[in-house]
Amino acid sequence: MFLSCFSTDKLWDLAAAEVHNREVGGRDDAGVGGEAVGERTIFLMGSKTGGKTSILLRCLDRDEPAKPTLALEYTFGRRATGHNTPKDIAHLWELGGGTSLSDLVQIPITAASIRSLSVILVLDLSAPSALWASMETLLQAAQAHVERAASHKSRAGGKQSASGPFAARVLPKDFPDRELISPFPVPLLIIGSKYDLFQELASDKRKVICKTLRFVAHYHAASLIFSSIKLESLVSKTKSFFSRLAFNVDVGKTVSCDSSKPLIIPAGADSFSQIGSPPTTDVDITSLHAKNPKDLWKKVYERIFPPENTSEKKEVKDPTKDPQYVEPQIDAMRAQKDQELEEYKKNAAKSWKGLQLDS
Structure with a gap:
């Protein structure tokens, strides 16, 4: 595992505090899940070379060049809540290598972190053929380990845990399509990156990508935003969504579902009726034999954007042979x-x- 800290101020103090909090996870003065009050964990994953590090640096207001992520990197962000009061802390983990290193999700997703955990999935809008595979592989890996960590916490904690066993997200009763969706077990933000390049795609292809990501985000009760580090207005909106997860800051009420504009859709602001059916211009739905609505959207999407040839881009399990680390x-x-x-x-x-x- 590689650790990269963009700021080293009191890093070891923070690490020592986190270990201490895990050891006394059942005490009343500890935060939910064993983390100190005011501490949250964000796990950032997504498309290879999708701009995750650049987005993270902009969200943290750090003026430094982005470097390729080496496997799994850690940094943290802090926010003052008032005069002479402890600062809120966000533990930030970034997974590199796209889907090739998805096994490393077990490091940031632990029984101690899941109660304050949020996930950010960054998808490269300029590479639509690789989009669904990256999204599906990473979400499945993260969800499986959240559930595994929750199960471990429940067995280990028992009646000794003051906070009780981990419970998956409970949506408000008025959440649109509440009975038809499958919420991701922790808060999820999907960021469509490189919107400036995405605009160069044909209009009909942009609509397919927009509708598909709207469906996936709503199906998982996730927030969705399109972004580009080259467009300051989108950087600002992205920072507000990030701050919501990291520091519980109000995200505002801006909503944009127009495919001709950048999508900005907080969780619960969309619905299946607004999204409509899959774009089936040249696709016969009855011939797809889908198992469920999500599978149907996947088959339609991959008919329009055939997946990349995996035999030519076989995932490299040995980092010493990965061209990213030359x-x-x-x-x-x-x-x-x-x-x-x-x-x-x-x-x-x-x-x-x-x-x-x-x-």
């Missing part, structure tokens, strides 16, 4: 050592064969 000098030395190892194996094999013949 280091010429280190790689040259590694290649030399690999060659020496192969020669050693050959010589050892010959020696072993010689011993067998002598015996």
Whole structure:
């Protein structure tokens, strides 16, 4: 695991405090789930090279160049709540590598963090063919581990936990389509990145992407916003959604569902009736054999945007072979050592064969 901290001020104090809070998770003076009052955790994941780090830096008002994320990186944000009062703290984890490192979700998603956990999914709007696969793989991985961590917390806590077992989100009774959706177990924000490039796509394709993401967001009771670090107005809106998750700041009442404009849709501000049916201009729905509404939207979407050839872009499980982490000098030395190892194996094999013949 790689840890990257954009600010080191009191970092070890924060780490020590978090460990302490986990140890005394059942005490009344601890926050929900064992984290201190005023602390939240945000897990950021999404499309490879989708702009996650750039978005995070802008949300934290940090004027520094974005660097490629190395596996899983950690930083934190703080917000003053008043004079001489403790600052709210947001623990921020960012997963790199797109879907190839989805196993690392187990690090930020723990039994101690899930009660204050939120997830941000960043999807590259300029690469629609890879969009659904990235979204589905990452959401499934995160949801599975949230449920696993919740189950572990429930078994370990029992009657000793002051906060009780973790419970999935409970939506308001007036939440649109409440009986028809499957809410993500923790607050979820979907950010469509690179909106400036997205605008270059044909109008009919933009409408398909917009309707599909609206459906997915509403189905999971998630918020949805389109963003671009090159458009300050969208950066400002994105920061407000981020601050809502990180520091419980009011997100405002702006709503935009027009596909000709950037989508800005807080959770609960959309509905299936407003979204309409899947865009089936050249697709016969009856021939798709979908298992459920979400599967139907997936099949329609992938008919219009065929998935990328996975055989050509096979996921790299070994980070040393991932082109994202190229280091010429280190790689040259590694290649030399690999060659020496192969020669050693050959010589050892010959020696072993010689011993067998002598015996």
